[in-house]
Amino acid sequence: MVTQLQYKRPHSETMLVYIVLCSFSLLTVVLNVLVIISISHFRQLHTPTNLLLLSLAVSDFLVGLFVMPFQILLAEPCWFLGDLVCVLWYLLLVITLCSSVVNMVLISVDRYVAICDPLHYPTRITPNRVQICVVLCWIYSVFCSFLFLYDNLKQPGRYNSCYGECVININGVVDVVLFFIIPITAIIILYVRVFVVAVSQARAMRSHIAAVTLQRSVTVTVKKSEMKAARNLGVVVAVFLICYCPYYCVTLSGYNVTIGSSTNIFIIVMVYFNSCLNPIIYTFLYPWFRKSVKLIVTVEILQPNSCMINVL
Numbered sequence: 001m002v003t004q005l006q007y008k009r010p011h012s013e014t015m016l017v018y019i020v021l022c023s024f025s026l027l028t029v030v031l032n033v034l035v036i037i038s039i040s041h042f043r044q045l046h047t048p049t050n051l052l053l054l055s056l057a058v059s060d061f062l063v064g065l066f067v068m069p070f071q072i073l074l075a076e077p078c079w080f081l082g083d084l085v086c087v088l089w090y091l092l093l094v095i096t097l098c099s100s101v102v103n104m105v106l107i108s109v110d111r112y113v114a115i116c117d118p119l120h121y122p123t124r125i126t127p128n129r130v131q132i133c134v135v136l137c138w139i140y141s142v143f144c145s146f147l148f149l150y151d152n153l154k155q156p157g158r159y160n161s162c163y164g165e166c167v168i169n170i171n172g173v174v175d176v177v178l179f180f181i182i183p184i185t186a187i188i189i190l191y192v193r194v195f196v197v198a199v200s201q202a203r204a205m206r207s208h209i210a211a212v213t214l215q216r217s218v219t220v221t222v223k224k225s226e227m228k229a230a231r232n233l234g235v236v237v238a239v240f241l242i243c244y245c246p247y248y249c250v251t252l253s254g255y256n257v258t259i260g261s262s263t264n265i266f267i268i269v270m271v272y273f274n275s276c277l278n279p280i281i282y283t284f285l286y287p288w289f290r291k292s293v294k295l296i297v298t299v300e301i302l303q304p305n306s307c308m309i310n311v312l
Helices: 011-041 048-074 085-118 118-124 126-149 150-154 172-213 216-253 262-285 287-295
Strands: none
Touching: 011 048, 011 262, 011 287, 048 085, 048 126, 048 262, 085 118, 085 126, 085 150, 085 172, 085 216, 085 262, 126 150, 126 172, 172 216, 216 262, 262 287
């Protein structure tokens, strides 16, 4: 998380930062609103996996609506919104990024059960249980964020050295361990297991495909469907790692990431850009999302019983 700003960059560089962040912010909000409307409106999309994608889309939407615009203000040499707003902005930033990380872990667990224990998946991963997990995810994110920024919330501006600064104090070790090493390790372990099992199942299906019965072929189709879902969500997780790793790798090196250079701006924007990339990935990988967007744009969702339209 960014700690302070005391750097005056050339006007052209500042304008470029404004344009990039404004574009990302607008695109992130619009695309994630489409995801939220799609999954919330159409009954066919009310699956456990899509509920996790909905929670992730809410996190990304908040990043685009609140985090990115305030990041534009941090690009100015002077923060003029006061110490309390400064801390509250960082609080929202930590909540949204933490919820994104936890949602990624939940998505990995969902795919792990679907691939490694498919017979028990319908009974273990139910919509009600996923809803509870999503609520707990957000409660955990809020709790950790308040704990993480407690000193700053208790006395806003206590770490400012002069008027017009927006400075917070965070524990870099806790940040890296709690928000990166533990969840990323869990995600990698789960997906390595998922793809090992997926490869073994694919080989088994190829070797026995000629001898399967009609009933068995239905099972094969289900397994292929789950594997495709695992592959698609694997892309989402991979992009997430690519966007987040530069920031935490730099943090692990002991370097203080501030908005003081073009390199630092790129590292920070990469984290935010992940919120914009997720719905773009859905556009290419999920036919249901393209169909849903078409129905939303053409205002067909306002018709009676539009929630029952077949989008799969």
